[in-house]
Amino acid sequence: MNVRRLIPAAALAGAVTLGATTLTACSGASAAGGNTDGKLAVTASFYPMQFLAERIGKEHVAVTTLTKPGVEPHDLEITPKQTGRLGESDVILYLKTLQPAVDKAVAQSGVKNVVDAGTLTALEAHAASGHDDHDHAAEGEEHDHDHGGAGKDPHVWLDPAKYAEIAKGVGAALGKADPAHAADYEKNTATLVTELGSLDTEFKDGLKTTASKTFITTHAAFGYLAERYGLDQEGISGIDPESEPSPARMKDLQGVAAKDKVTTVFFETLVGDKTANALAKDTGLKTDVLDPLEGITDKSQGADYFEVMRSNLKNLQKALGAK
Structure with a gap:
């Protein structure tokens, strides 16, 4: 298996300004150590995807989430530099349509293993x-x-x-x-x-x-x-x-x-x-x-x-x- 090395959290954290709020791409708990040698580099779009990656991947994965804790996910925006770093992932987990900025970045990432959670269950319309x-x-x-x-x-x-x-x-x-x-x-x-x-x-x-x-x-x-x-x-x-x-x-x-x-x-x-x-x-x-x-x-x-x-x-x- 050819697993790429995940960009360390410090390098991944790029500031994004949305109104008066500064957002950053931040690492999840599994990636906090910074050493991801031999681990599957997984990028999750927001917490529910991060949770699944961490609970299922455990010690075999290094998980990074794009949405900083405390940030309303719908409002997330991503810089071109972050989009480029997203391409270093082995697997991307996201939910299409929830975060338009993430959808665009994922489409530009070139990553082979991309999982849209919305395709894994039946979505419905709710008023x-x-x-x-x-x-x-x-x-x-x-x-x-x-x-x-x-x-x-x-x-x-x-x-x-x-x-x-x-x-x-x-x-x-x-x-x-x-x-x-x-x-x-x-x-x-x-x-x-x-x-x-x-x-x-x-x-x-x-x-x-x-x-x-x-x-x-x-x-x-x-x-x-x-x-x-x-x-x-x-x-x-x-x-x-x-x-x-x-x-x-x-x-x-x-x-x-x-x-x-x-x-x-x-x-x-x-x-x-x-x-x-x-x-x-x-x-x-x-x-x-x-x-x-x-x-x-x-x-x-x-x-x-x-x-x-x-x-x-x-x-x-x-x-x-x-x-």
Whole structure:
């Protein structure tokens, strides 16, 4: 196997200025040591891909992620120099349409082993409202999820069952790129898929009986989770978690909250609670965190995917009145 040496984290970190925010390509935990001799150089676009690479690849891979912790992944931009360094990867893991800048860089990278997670499971279209009788026209804006993917929602990792399907594909891709360790990748994949199956069961059991089935969130990222566990998602701002909702949408959500016995407005750690607080103030509701797991920071309610997902479950159970 001809495994290229991964560019050390210090060399990879290139500054990208987006508005007032400075972004850098940063190394994941596995690459922190800087010595990647003999390891498969894997570049992940953002945290959910990084997590799979690290859990499946373990000691055989050196993982670098393009999205710095604390940066909203949708906003990431990449310099031409970073695109060139991306070409040093043995494997690239990304989710097409979620990050347009990454899509462009991957297309220009020339890397042979490129894995689009969206091809490893069935993507679906989800609206910001889970109610069939909801009138989007009254909002004066479009709330369907469309990150450039013909209306398909990319947030598949928030459904443990779909994430398990992606894990299987990633494991197979790593085995193909590094046949010498294929057996280990297969074993690690099986272990992870079993853990995700257990998490799926926890969500099914934990949300089986609730006082309400409706949850309101600033970012309409939970369509797959809602569909999997029989819930109705009501997104305040639709695609962009930082956009301001229309007055009509806020009024509409006040009606939904009263009708469906909603107790809580959820916000996410990477964006903040400004919009959630505004709606909560108008409706007398509480606020809490529902994390779309697009990145892990010191503000996250957990240190990894499983811990944050279990925090999400706990927060949903509390808000929905689980019995």
